[in-house]
Amino acid sequence: MTANFTPAKATATNDDDEINLLELFFALYEKKFFIAIVTFFFVCLGVAFALLSTPIYRANAVIQVEQKSSSIPGLSEVSDLFGGESSAVTEIELIRSRKVIGVAVEKELLDISVEPTYFPVIGKALALRGKGITLWGGASGNEVIEVTRFMVPEHRYGQPHKLESLGSGGYKLYSPSGDALLSGRQGELVEAGEYSVFIQQLSADPGVEFTIGKKRFLNTILQYQQNMSVTEKGKDSGIIVLSLDNESPQRAEDILNQIASAYIRQNVERQSAEAAQSLEFLHRQLPDVRLNLEGAEDKFNQYQVEAGSVDISVETEALLSQVVAIESDIAHLKLQKAELDRKYTSDHPTYVAWQEQLNELTLRKNELNEKVKGLPYTQQELLGLRRDLEVSTEIYTQMLNNIQELDIARAGAVGNVRLIDEAATNVTAPVKPNKKMIVFLSFVLGFLLAVAIVLIRKALHNGVETPDEIENIGLPVYATVPLSEGQLKLNQANEVKAKKDDDIARISAQLLADYDPTDVSIEALRSLRTSLHFAMLESKSNTIMISGASPGVGKSFVSANLAVLLANSGKHVLLIDADMRKGPLHTMMGIDNSIGLSDVLSKQSPLSSAIRRTEIPTLYLVPRGAAPPNPSELLMSETFTDCMERVKEKFDFVIVDTPPILAVTDANVIGQQVGVSFLVVRYGLNSAKEIELSCKRFAQANVPVKGAIFNAVERKASGYGYGYKNYNYSYEYKSEN
Template structure:
């Protein structure tokens, strides 16, 4: 396990292409341990490299060390036989003729033994059909032929000289071979001892404890930030998927709130540079009113239905003021307020619309007016009623814009000037619509609704959850105001459903007049 762990932990890489320089690395919590391991590995690698380079000499040396004792025994045996024969024959000497033959025989025998040793050594390296090995076999055969030629010469010698030649030959050949092997052994010992590897240690392992490789704090911070962002997005998406808004008005009526109108989503309104885009871009430019540009739009038809429902809902109201609010921003309450006011004015009513959202109100953009000289200026006592009421392009419709953004909108609405305003406009107009901010965001709608006879909520298709609508109603009831009903805005006709699924049918009905 330790070896496998080290193999996995130690890294080896070449510094530069074909540089021959290998860089070793080891990551460990113990600096001295890492240094010791790397130095040891490098040392073992250098030693193994030397051993590989001297392997051939080592193998030859091992072979010779086995052969030397055998040759020595043969030499001692040959000398003993030669001495015994001389004693037996009473010190017979070799003649000059025999000496000449002996020298030739010894020479051939020595050469033959050398070739045999070489053949054995090559037999451990090559196969028998290798050209080098076959070359040695041919040389041995040639020496044997020369040896046979000398046999005839030896046969011509006297019998005593022949035996003496044979014994003397054995001694000389064995001595020559033994001397050769000793010389070869010493030569190989020198070669092995002098072998130098081709690997060097350039630098020994060192650890820079001032700059640890782990943990990489910058990378951790970046990764944590990215993962945190991704997790936050995932949480938001999950919450959005779980917080699915109401898509069926029957759910709203099930909690005791009547739905007065279901206003379809208008593609035509989306094409106009209307209030929603002005709110996003924060640019106050003249905008259009859908009830004037496209009076036959299904959304406007739904608001005409709302106009009829309001006629009966306001019969028992304490005054002719209608407060329009919503649970959250972006539900389309200002769109409903402006176009409902236009529809009421087109029916012959004298209508006033008041922008009571003194924080972020943008009703003036719908009428191409400026926000100044508005509600906040009247409530603060800077202007009178005649100075803040502004006419519009719609006959019978006037507007009071938000005015300057005050630091205390709620306190201004609680001032007696607002009660005075309610009394004056209620007597001067048939219907007064007050557009208020979201009730779940600020308390202004609750203050305004305490002075109005009718309070309506605007909720948006697929945006407001049923619990959110219930909380909105409870917020009004806690302040002593009853919500008369709900305007279900932005209803989208899905492929799998029709408007009838939502309890309301909407049909387009207009003339086919040709120009």
Template sequence: MDNDQSQTPFNAPGVPGRSGAQAQTQSLQQTSPEDDDEGLALGEIIAVLMDYRWLIAAVTLFALVLGLAWVFVAKPIYRADGLLQVEEKSSGMGSLKALQPLLGDETSVSAELEILSSRMVLGRVVKKLKLDIVAVPRTFPLIGGALSRRYDGDDPNSPWLGLSSFSWGGDRIQVDSLEVPARALDDQLTLVAGDEGGFEVMDGDGQSVLKGQVGKRAIGQDYSIFVAQLKARPGTRFRLMKLSAETAVDDLRRNYSVKERGKKSSLLELSLTGGDPEQIGIVLDDIMNTYLRQNVERRSAEAEKTLAFLETQLPALKTQVDSAEAAYNNYRQSRGSLDLSLETQSVLKSLVEVENAAVLLKQERDELRQNFTPEHPRIQAVDNKLQRLNERRKAFDADVAALPDTQQTVLRLARDVEVSNRLYTELLNTAQQLRVSKAGTVGDVRIIDSAAVGRQPVGAKPIAILGIALLLGVLFSMVIIWLLRALRVVVEDPEIIESQLGLPVYATVPHSKMEIDLQRKSKSGVGELLAVSFPEDDAVESLRGLRTTLHFALLDAQRNSLLITGSSPGLGKSFISKNLGVVLAQVGKRVVIVDADLRRGHIHKEFGRERALGVSEYVAGQATLDAVLKTTSVANLCVVSTGQIPPNPSELLMHERFATLLRELGERFDTVIVDAPPVLAVSDAAIIGRHVGATLMVARSGKHPIRELEQAVKRLNQAGVEVKGFVFNDLNVSRQRYRYGYKGYVYRYSYKT
């Protein structure tokens, strides 16, 4: 036994010792040159993109199709633009600037912007143009509107697929009047065209509310309608709705905007968007004209309001003038002729000026109090002026007190007459000027540019939409790729095994199309081996590399037997076992392959041998070693099949005769390869592993997560079986990052004749 153990297939004359094997193994694992991190990252990114190129192409193509569909079905939107100028307030006559304090402040552009968007202006437009009535043909979802817009015939288009209730182009309706109960405002009604200009209106529940004829007012219970025009096939349906004033204004405001052009330019830009270029031009023009009219009305109303105030003051002032004159004349008659000295006349003149100014300021204050509170700056300014006039009047009162009593009385009476006459005359003149101003009011805004509608639709152009769709398609495909790679936890890189499990990967076997063909043939009964039929295949070349690597890596093995297993089914462990046995036999080694998968073993098929007389018969004592050994067409290669499938494979493998089988085979052959069931599926591999010299696990690219491999290694270790390393199987070298070799694992190097 000891002599046999020293006769391992991994030792050969002239082979260096253990330290040399370690150095060789390390050298094999580090053969690829190290690129700089930046170049490697860029290369990996490009490789990943190339791996998923069909996904990127499919998603991008789908996005382009959606973009084309959007271009086809999207309703074109047009924009109408207009320009207004806000001027300083002016009346009908330039000479009335003195009335500016009575007519208010200069126009505020920000206030005018709000007025242009107010319900006062937009509500009038809605009412005048009947924008609160919605009457449009009902089109087929998604494509119906696009088909209708592209139909240019005079008569209604024929229905598609017999869908006669939808409009397919050419249908017209004009509703001049629609009255509904308050509960039905903003609710959708349906108008169904009938024969010879007839129609029927139904509510949202499909109940008929009235019937009528085109050109005649139709009246039903709580409903009335006047349809001026209806051109449609009988049975065609129209969406009908009466909007509330608030909803109609909000709908108009949603597509309407106004802003100042430039800073402090007093130029206001108005724009309105919509699907009907003719209608939006009419609506925008009416908005500007309505705003202009209300501006003139507002200016005229201000003048009228001031005039009304003055006319209420004039009768009282006339009475005051008459009373002052009567008092003055009576006093002079009672005292005789009285003349004022020059000094008294000077004082009288000054007092009259002060009194007139005070009266005018009080009138201005009364006018301002109608619009402002006493704390307003304008009223405060008037109060300050009145206070200064009162101080001047007190100074004059001191001068008057120094005059004789007769002179004081004459001065007071003459002052009252003068002040009353002057004030009355000024108010008469002001009232007359206001009457002229009211008649000549032109407003302080004017239309610079009437509404103009662009010939081309606004918004993104078809080319831009397709460009955006292309970009979004690429970006979305990148997101999908990222999610797939983030959610996909399977091992696709052998370096992950080495870094996370700390075990070497002795070989990376690329995917073989030839092996797929051979497996397809084997299902029809013709079994062939890849290493025999296609010895130049890259997968076979990788197994030759595994043969060399194992020679140095397993020099310290105590037995010449090698267990090959995996974590789960379908990893290709039997493929590795069979073809590794062939490449070992091709260099003169005496090799035997033991099919220890007593549940699903099928290695005998590829060698054209029978299942009977195998492991189960030997362990059961029903056959000798010579009886279970089967030669193959490959020189130096024998196989031991599973034998009859036993009901208790694990118990059979635990029998001492199974250990005897491996020991006797080890004495006869240079290498014993044992193909075992998956570790996580059954416990057979853990049982067999205690009787072999080394254990290799097969991992398949993209088949299982690293956690599965970790659990398999852990389970073997718990059973006292040490996993020597891994064989990474079925690496897809067609992917870009593997095409020219994956960091030294795979290189394409064919024979040349």
């Protein structure tokens, strides 16, 4: 007879490739305790991190920037009318400049870092909470150190040095490599080579260590440029808020106050310098304006002497007033040009606005000049002379007033910025760590990680979990055997007995069918016993082979307990342990393994000597015997065929327990001698591909597989789980002596 195995085709819905949300939910629900434990562990880590993290405080200072007026009158009006860059934007960049922050770095010695060495993980947290606990030489938090000078060689910048307290203000400095460099006391300048140290104050127990380092000045400035926040509070409000975070609230306030003071001081200096520059410009222009005024006076007086009295009409007087006003405005605009050239480029909006205003005044001046040309010659000449005189007089007077104002401004320069609020810190509310957020994120991370682990394990774990998956392969399921808690307890009891006494023959072993006949697994095997009646109708003999795809599927459990059930029904049953490498049936039944199947097949003992009576009257066992080097060859011998022919005539049922088909070829050989073959499939262990490949192996040897026994089925939240695919199978199957 030729056995052919044709896998069942997948249905059109292709359910195996679809994501079943309900399946995922049940998979997560089944691992709810694992998810809860992992989540709880991460929450504990988050709580520990939140409690042990160093608090970070934020200091804030507020500065007001007033709109800056031009040193030369009139220029600010031009800028206001035609738009200009917000002064707050400029001031923010000035606050962040190296010149301003550098002052704070220098005065606060920010390029010198020194910190006590605490006990790892919890030492600093205890110290910050004022516990005053010293753990194995770590700092307690009561130490005081003030370093006002620390110079190191060029190649030592940025490297941590160790400073050890010797008690009573003494100390010893070590290099980053651990070499002693120098020793000194507080209040003394100590120099050794390129090292120079001055510690103003040191209060620490002997043996307490500090980590001290020197940073490059520029790097320190860049660090604080990055760490300090400078923002305008509201658009064009002129209110600038400075913020800085630090472990020490007082330290943050001191640094921020230094930066604010340096900025305000430099703003005053800048304002005074601008007034001085404008004053210098006016002093340079004043002699020329004076000469113009004197020349205009001389020409006007000379004309009056030569021409005598000349009457001017009311219309001419009005025209003269207009001309003088426009000429004065033009003169003032021209005075502003020098400051505009210094502050702005030619395409700047303020400069463009100034040029447009000058062009407009020039156009109006030309229009008035056309009217002047319509007057009599004498009135034209007199009008021009009076115009020059009055314009020169007004310009000269205005310049003298400006010089006086600038002298006063330079002497009492106060700048256009002021400190509204000095730096202050809310010591009761550190900005970091956000404990609630850390705990929440820890919860989310732990939960997501646990879920990911469960889903990944499910994706990698491809064992079948429903009878339908087996039947979809084309193999009918004859019995579904639930996982037995009673068998687990029985296994533990037998292991304890085996450890107490190495003589296996004296161990009172029990099978589940004998120990607890009402167990759900035994009830399922009773159903299999009933199904065997119909399965054996078409069989060529009364021999049954129980095999499995891989080790550990429970085929020996099924074989032994099925044999007990058949024997209890009044049948004479022979159970043969054909797994001559690792067969456990003699252990399960408490029978000596000195003579077994391997001894019979190697012709060292007769078959009658190997058939052993068990505690059940109608149940007999042939143990595996000593592990031979060539089990497959022994099974292929005529001796095995002869033995099978003899026993099937003497017993009602002969059950042969075989090695796994994917591990060795023994089951294929044994299958040639039996009437019915069953494949034991373990829940969650054997994949659909393993089952399919096992059936193909049997089919290649012309061994038909009657059906499957679905073993160790777990009761899950979903009733049954679902499996995935796998394609690689390799098992190690070595002999046990």
